[in-house]
Amino acid sequence: MNETEQQGLVEKFAEDARERFEALYERMPSWEVPHPQPAFVELADRGWIRGTILDSGCGTGENALMLAARGLDVFGIDLVPTAIGWARSKAQARGVPAARFLVGDALRLDALGMSFDTIIDSGLFHAFGDVERALYVKSLEAVLKRGGEVHLLCWSDQQDGSDGPRRVSQAEIRAAFASGWTVREIVPSRFVNNTHPGGAKAWRASLRRELG
Numbered sequence: 001m002n003e004t005e006q007q008g009l010v011e012k013f014a015e016d017a018r019e020r021f022e023a024l025y026e027r028m029p030s031w032e033v034p035h036p037q038p039a040f041v042e043l044a045d046r047g048w049i050r051g052t053i054l055d056s057g058c059g060t061g062e063n064a065l066m067l068a069a070r071g072l073d074v075f076g077i078d079l080v081p082t083a084i085g086w087a088r089s090k091a092q093a094r095g096v097p098a099a100r101f102l103v104g105d106a107l108r109l110d111a112l113g114m115s116f117d118t119i120i121d122s123g124l125f126h127a128f129g130d131v132e133r134a135l136y137v138k139s140l141e142a143v144l145k146r147g148g149e150v151h152l153l154c155w156s157d158q159q160d161g162s163d164g165p166r167r168v169s170q171a172e173i174r175a176a177f178a179s180g181w182t183v184r185e186i187v188p189s190r191f192v193n194n195t196h197p198g199g200a201k202a203w204r205a206s207l208r209r210e211l212g
Contacts, residue, residue, distance in 0.1 A: 018079050018080060021079065021080045021083075022080055022081070022082055025080055025082040025083055026082075028194075029059075030164075030193050030194045030195045031059070031123055031191075031193045031194075032059055032060050032062075032193075032194075033062070033192055033193060033194060034062070035062055035192075036062045036063045036065070036066035037062075037063060037122050037153055037191065037192060038190065038192065038199075039122075039153050039189045039190070039191075039202070039204045040063045040066065040067075040120055040122065040151070040153070041066065043120075043151055043204075043206075044066065044067060044070060044072075048118075048149070048151065048206065049067060049072065049118050049120065049151065050072075050117055050118055051073070051116070051117025051118055051145075051148070052073045052075075052114075052115075052116050052117050052118075053067055053072055053073065053074045053075070053116060053117065053118045053119070053120065054074075054075050054076075054077065054109070054112075054114075054116040054118070054119045054120070054143065055067075055074060055075070055076040055077070055119075055120050055121075055122070056077060056106045056109070056119055056120070056121045056124055056140070057077070057078055057079075057106055057121060057122070057123065057124030057127075058076030058077060058078050058083070058084075058087060058101065058122075059078060059080075059083050059087070059122075059123075060083050060086040060087050060090065061076050061083075061086070061087030061088075061090055061091065061099060061101060062090075063076075063120060063122050064076035064087070064099045064101070065087075065090055065091060065094060065096050065099050067099075067120075068091070068096045068098040068099035069094070069096055071098070072098070073098060074098060074099050074100070075100050075101075075102065075112075075114070075116075076099065076100070076101045076102070077101070077102045077103070077104035077105075077106065077109075077112070078101075078103065078104070079103070079104070079105055079106070080103075081103050084101045084102065084103050087099075087101040088101050106124060106136060106139060107132065107135050107136055107139050108139060109139040109140065109142055109143040110139065110142040110143060112143060114143060115143050115144070115145050116143055116144055116145065116148060117145055117148045117149075118148060118149055118150075118151070119140060119143075119144055119148070119149075119150045119151070120150075120151050120152070121150065121151070121152035121153065121154075122152075122153050122191075123153060123154065123155075123165070123191065124136075124152075125152045125154045125168065125173075125176075126154035126155050126165045126166050126167070126168050127165060127166070133176055134176070137176050137177060140209075141180065141209065141211075144209045145209070146209060146210070146211065147208065147209065147210075148208070148209050149184065149206055149207060149208050149209070150177075150205075150206070150207045150209070151204065151205070151206050151207075152173075152204070152205050152207075153189060153191055153202055153203070153204050153205075154168045154173075154191075154202060154203055154205070155167050155168060155191055155200055155201070155202055156168065156169075156188070156200075156201040156202050156203050157169040158188075158201045159200050159201040159202075163195070164193075164195065164196075164200060168203060170186050170203060173186055173203060173205050173207075174186070177205075177207045180209065180210055180211035181207050181208065181209060181210060182207070182208045182210055183205070183206075183207055184206040184207060184208050185205070185206050186203055186204070186205040186206075187203070187204055188201065188202075188203065188204075189202045189203060189204035190202055
């Protein structure tokens, strides 16, 4: 795929995704819960989330707000203006100015003109198809500092049923981050949403950028 074709794919994907998810945000989507995902709370408690942080696909901002309330420097981006509007309202209402929210495309993170020490991803990686997933990893590489880490939470292939997002295997995560990355760990976790209050089976993967 040449650069022009890649650009066209990114634009088409963003246009379709923005329209689809804006419609979903007309009501509260099932994945939006009024608290951060426990997996990221645990990582924050362990000190694994550090420096300047990007919440990629932040939705209405609960994970970013949790981190900012701990004194961390956090930017949240999402393709959906409605979600970003809600995130900004939450930040103002809770008095958390350190959480800044921007409308942005996760496949074009370089457009932010910033670099980050840590990137978190709560439920975005599993939303991409194979081609978009490869573009997403390149986008992460464009803004993550060398030695920085990505922590992502995605639905596991061990989750029963066919409802919800695409399931992801450990092997798929390792393959996506095979070049220039070190897998720090991939562990079973839970993705809490309104359909699965006890949490759907998930993988929490921590990956370190070695090149850049």
